[in-house]
Amino acid sequence: MKKSFAALGVSAPVVRVLESRGMDAPFAVQTLVLPDALAGVDVLAASPTGSGKTLAFGIPMIERVTGAKGNPAALVLVPTRELASQVVEELQPLAAARSIRIAAVYGGTPIVAQSKRARGAQVLVATPGRLNDLIERRLVSLRNVRVLVLDEADRMLDMGFRPQVDRVLREVPENRQTMLFSATLEGAVMDLARKYTVNAVHVRAERPAEAEQGEISHQFVPVTADTKLAQLAAQLGGTKGLSLVFVRTKHGADKLARKLARDHDLRAAVMHGNMSQNARERSLAQFESGKVMTLVATDVAARGLDVDDITHVINFDPPGTDEDYVHRVGRTGRAGRSGTGITFVLPEQRLDVGRLAKRLGHGAPLGDVEPPKRPRSAPRRRRR
Numbered sequence: 001m002k003k004s005f006a007a008l009g010v011s012a013p014v015v016r017v018l019e020s021r022g023m024d025a026p027f028a029v030q031t032l033v034l035p036d037a038l039a040g041v042d043v044l045a046a047s048p049t050g051s052g053k054t055l056a057f058g059i060p061m062i063e064r065v066t067g068a069k070g071n072p073a074a075l076v077l078v079p080t081r082e083l084a085s086q087v088v089e090e091l092q093p094l095a096a097a098r099s100i101r102i103a104a105v106y107g108g109t110p111i112v113a114q115s116k117r118a119r120g121a122q123v124l125v126a127t128p129g130r131l132n133d134l135i136e137r138r139l140v141s142l143r144n145v146r147v148l149v150l151d152e153a154d155r156m157l158d159m160g161f162r163p164q165v166d167r168v169l170r171e172v173p174e175n176r177q178t179m180l181f182s183a184t185l186e187g188a189v190m191d192l193a194r195k196y197t198v199n200a201v202h203v204r205a206e207r208p209a210e211a212e213q214g215e216i217s218h219q220f221v222p223v224t225a226d227t228k229l230a231q232l233a234a235q236l237g238g239t240k241g242l243s244l245v246f247v248r249t250k251h252g253a254d255k256l257a258r259k260l261a262r263d264h265d266l267r268a269a270v271m272h273g274n275m276s277q278n279a280r281e282r283s284l285a286q287f288e289s290g291k292v293m294t295l296v297a298t299d300v301a302a303r304g305l306d307v308d309d310i311t312h313v314i315n316f317d318p319p320g321t322d323e324d325y326v327h328r329v330g331r332t333g334r335a336g337r338s339g340t341g342i343t344f345v346l347p348e349q350r351l352d353v354g355r356l357a358k359r360l361g362h363g364a365p366l367g368d369v370e371p372p373k374r375p376r377s378a379p380r381r382r383r384r
Contacts, residue, residue, distance in 0.1 A: 008034040009122040010059055012324050013097040018055075021093070027052030028057070029205035033179075038063060038218060042200035043179040051205050057149045058091040064177070065122050066098045070144030072124035075172065077131070077148075079155040081106040081277055082284070085124045086306050087151065103142075106130050107275030116266045128156065128164035135171055142171040146351065150196075153182040154189050162188070169196055183323065216333035218362045219342045220353060228344055229256075232316055233264035235342065236294055241311025242287065245296045246328050248317040250274045256316065257296045268294040271301050297360035302327040308334050318353050322360055 003027055005015050018024075028032065029051045037043050039061035047053040050352040057076070065073040078084045084104040095102045103121035105114045105193045116123050118140045124131075134140040144337045148169070150156070156165060178197045182189045185202070193200065209374050223231050236243055247253050250272040260266040267291040269283035295301070296316075300325060319325040326341075332339025345353045 003031060005034075005059075009038045010034065011098070012064060014059060014063065014094050017093050017097045025212060027056075027201070027205075029053055030056045032203045032205055033057070034060060035199045037061075037179060039068055041193075042065065042177060043203060044185055044197060044200045045179070045181045045203040045206045046174045046183070046185045047181050047203075053151070053181050053205075053267040054090050054374060055094075056182060057151070058094060058110045060093065060145045061123065061179075062098055062100055063148060064147055066100060068122060068144070069145060071119060071122055072140075072181060074123045074142055074147040075142060075145045075149070075168075076123070076125040076151055077128055077156065077168065078151045079127065079159050079161065080300060081108060081127060082280065082301065083152065083208050084127055084304060085281070087125045087306050088345070090306075093125070105134060106277065108280075111137075111139070117338050124156075128161045128168055132164050132167055134167065138279070142168070145172045146173055147180060148176050148178045148196075148205065150178070150180040150182075150192070151179050153192060154184055157188045157192065158166060162192070165192070169195070178200060199315075216329060217336045217338075217340050218329070218357070219340065221344050222350070223346060225346065228316070228346070229259060229263070231344065232256075232314065233260065235312070235314060236260070236266055237264075239293075239312050239363075242307065242309050243262075243294045243295075243312040243314060244292065244301065244305075244307075244310050244331050245294060245314045245316050246302070246319070247296060250298055252317065253296045253298055255379075260294070260296075266294065267292055271295060271297040273298065299324060299328070302331070305331055306334070308337065310334070310340055311337075313339065313341045315341070318343050318345065318349055318356075322356055324337060325356060345382050 005018055008026065008031065029045060029047045033043055033045055035057040038055065045053065045056065061074045076087060080088060084106045088102055090103045091102055100123060101121040102125065103117040103124040105118050105124045106127040111133060115134055118134065120369065180193050180197065185193065221231065232245065247256055253270050253272045257268040257270045260268050269286045271280050271283050283295065286292040313329050313332045315328060321327055329341035343353060
């Protein structure tokens with residue numbers, strides 16, 4: 001039998017907000033993390049996307065900084081602007097219940113206005129690059145931080161943010177609580193954890209059960225270079241819900257959206273790293289509201305994008321790694337809804353994608369593909 005949030009030590013005001021949002025029982029990662037986190041213990045959590053990790057660190061963070069003196073009292077470091085915005089959005093109702101102000105700082109928006117919001121907030125959610133800018137300009141101080149969260153630590157390291165993270169953490173008091181959340185706790189992530197945590201509790205959480213996460217079907221569709229666009233247009237035209245289409249490059253995202261509009265009269269919003277923050281937020285707002293039913297994006301949207309009504313994730317370009325596949329397709333099947341992940345496979349990609357599908361437990365949807373045999377070398381001529 002699952003424990004309730006109240007039984008885990010969550011305050012009545014926060015429990016009421018959770019219940020008003022239909023959250024009567026905690027997910028697995030929340031059950032594992034909350035008791036120790038509420039007690040102020042350092043936590044290392046291996047927690048995949050869609051597992052409920054934001055509330056796992058957000059609830060104890062808000063509870064522990066209630067009534068704290070000095071701003072900010074808590075800091076959440078995240079790898080992307082989208083994730084920063086979504087963490088703030090998810091935690092805002094809980095923070096309001098405890099009379100706590102929460103603010104986000106990230107690149108692409110005026111720095112002075114952000115610094116004013118940061119100084120007035122008890123909880124600060126930030127990307128490493130912009131926070132370093134604020135520190136160097138003496139526009140924000142971290143000397144009062146008592147709770148530090150590193151969210152999606154593996155992603156931050158993959159994006160090359162280790163120097164910025166080290167710089168930020170030199171500004172945070174050593175006498176603090178640290179919570180680190182990552183898809184994996186290996187290699188560079190563990191090096192980071194060993195450096196910045198003390199006697200941390202280790203937690204490993206699986207994805208929510210189907211009743212919580214929703215069932216996702218996985219389809220792998222052979223295509224050719226000539227049929228690929230038409231196949232996508234046919235799929236989008238026959239889909240009633242929101243579709244998230246992943247491509248490999250920023251230029252490819254813009255190009256695909258233009259082709260869908262020009263050749264198939266299908267309107268699509270675009271999201272990639274070369275866009276300004278305002279442009280990305282406009283694209284996301286159009287997509288989330290249903291004004292535009294298709295979002296074409298690079299892997300910048302593979303983590304942190306939390307839109308419950310996405311029914312289809314389409315890998316127009318297959319992902320580069322197993323982890324990328326999991327994060328991409330994890331954008332559907334959320335909040336108990338079912339979803340579909342579709343991957344287009346060119347002839348030359350068949351072997352690699354088939355192996356990926358097998359490793360992830362999706363069978364051999366492309367057939368048992370054997371690697372091509374090497375051509376026999378011609379026999380050597382004997383010297384006379």
